């Protein structure tokens with residue numbers, strides 16, 4: 359079993375480039391199905407979830423070529439409209455292929471998606487919305503058999519929660535539906551805007567992405583396009599946390615500061631000095647981090663749930679008590695028990711975690727049980743005295759490209775054995 363051995367206590371200094379966003383690259387790869395000419399997608403990170411998306415595209419009959427971080431998808435040879443259960447289970451984003459396949463083929467057969475286990479992750483909002491667009495969905499034996507006899511037709515859809523995945527599925531299905539689709543209470547995450555930008559490059563007419571109401575005027579055909587994936591704001595937050603806990607001083611290159619609003623405020627509150635220069639961000643950590651008042655995870659533009667765990671490792675070492683309220687997922691504190699093995703003092707009650715900062719953590723064997731929880735353990739391990747031995751690395755490989763190399767380049771001492 360692979361392990362990450364992290365020798366803590368090294369100050370991080372230097373610069374690193376933030377790779378493309380997983381949560382953008384995955385829906386863009388699904389969207390590439392819709393064009394009738396090839397799409398070229400730059401800045402696709404090397405992640406196991408990206409590999410899973412490529413496997414799905416190839417299964418469907420697409421020709422996919424990868425050169426470094428550029429992926430070219432030619433969907434003109436698509437000859438299937440189903441995704442087998444083993445590919446569906448590999449990641450959450452397998453579910454956004456549903457909207458794309460249904461739009462392209464008028465039918466689709468899938469099962470339920472995988473992804474990080476953060477409590478129940480139903481897809482009811484996706485299915486209700488797609489039904490409103492005219493997709494008939496028969497559920498049984500763990501499968502969803504979907505067909506749209508008369509094609510998809512635009513309509514007004516109100517989401518009871520601004521679900522990221524459901525908003526993406528509606529955009530994908532609505533782009534070539536007959537007539538206009540309006541999404542009320544749409545997710546506003548930057549990854550939604552990136553998807554709309556990609557599809558508009560293909561000839562779609564999507565207006566208002568990034569706002570609470572999105573209007574999609576269906577078009578009869580889409581071409582391919584050339585597009586660059588936005589930088590990963592959650593990786594940026596994770597590497598900032600790594601600098602913060604090691605009294606580090608690093609420059610993150612290629613970020614989009616506007617995507618990091620509440621994250622930047624939080625690092626300032628912790629006493630870090632932040633200096634922005636265009637798309638570069640320098641973070642200089644204080645000798646001891648300050649505690650954080652209350653970190654409430656919220657849909658964008660609020661504080662992202664995906665950054666909650668790495669930031670909790672900072673709070674674990676801060677001077678004073680910090681409070682976290684996890685509002686998005688029911689069970690997103692699985693890293694707490696592992697952080698406590700490293701000496702953190704944390705109490706969890708329902709959606710609230712109270713973190714009493716300690717002056718130091720000490721290395722121990724720990725297990726990553728989900729992607730960002732694993733990232734939190736790496737962050738904590740970089741600060742802990744001695745060696746932190748992390749297992750469950752497949753979770754990290756879903757979301758961080760060459761994490762060890764990236765951290766080693768800024769002075770961390772860690773290796774995968």
Ligand SMILES: CC(=O)N[C@H]1[C@@H](OP(=O)(O)OP(=O)(O)OC[C@H]2O[C@@H](n3ccc(=O)[nH]c3=O)[C@H](O)[C@@H]2O)O[C@H](CO)[C@@H](O)[C@@H]1O
Pocket residue numbers: 381384450451478479480481482483484485519520521522523524545663664686687688
């Ligand atoms: C691949 C990807 O982009 N993953 C991100 C996406 O996940 P994902 O798209 O799964 O997240 P959603 O925004 O859909 O989920 C948010 C909340 O809504 C609930 N819900 C969602 C859909 C549904 O049909 N019914 C329902 O009840 C979920 O259980 C959860 O409690 O957004 C999350 C919230 O920012 C991030 O943590 C994930 O990193």
Ligand SMILES: C=C(OP(=O)(O)O)C(=O)O
Pocket residue numbers: 380381449450451472473474475664729730757
């Ligand atoms: C929860 C995450 O991913 P997914 O939705 O793919 O499980 C994440 O990126 O933190």
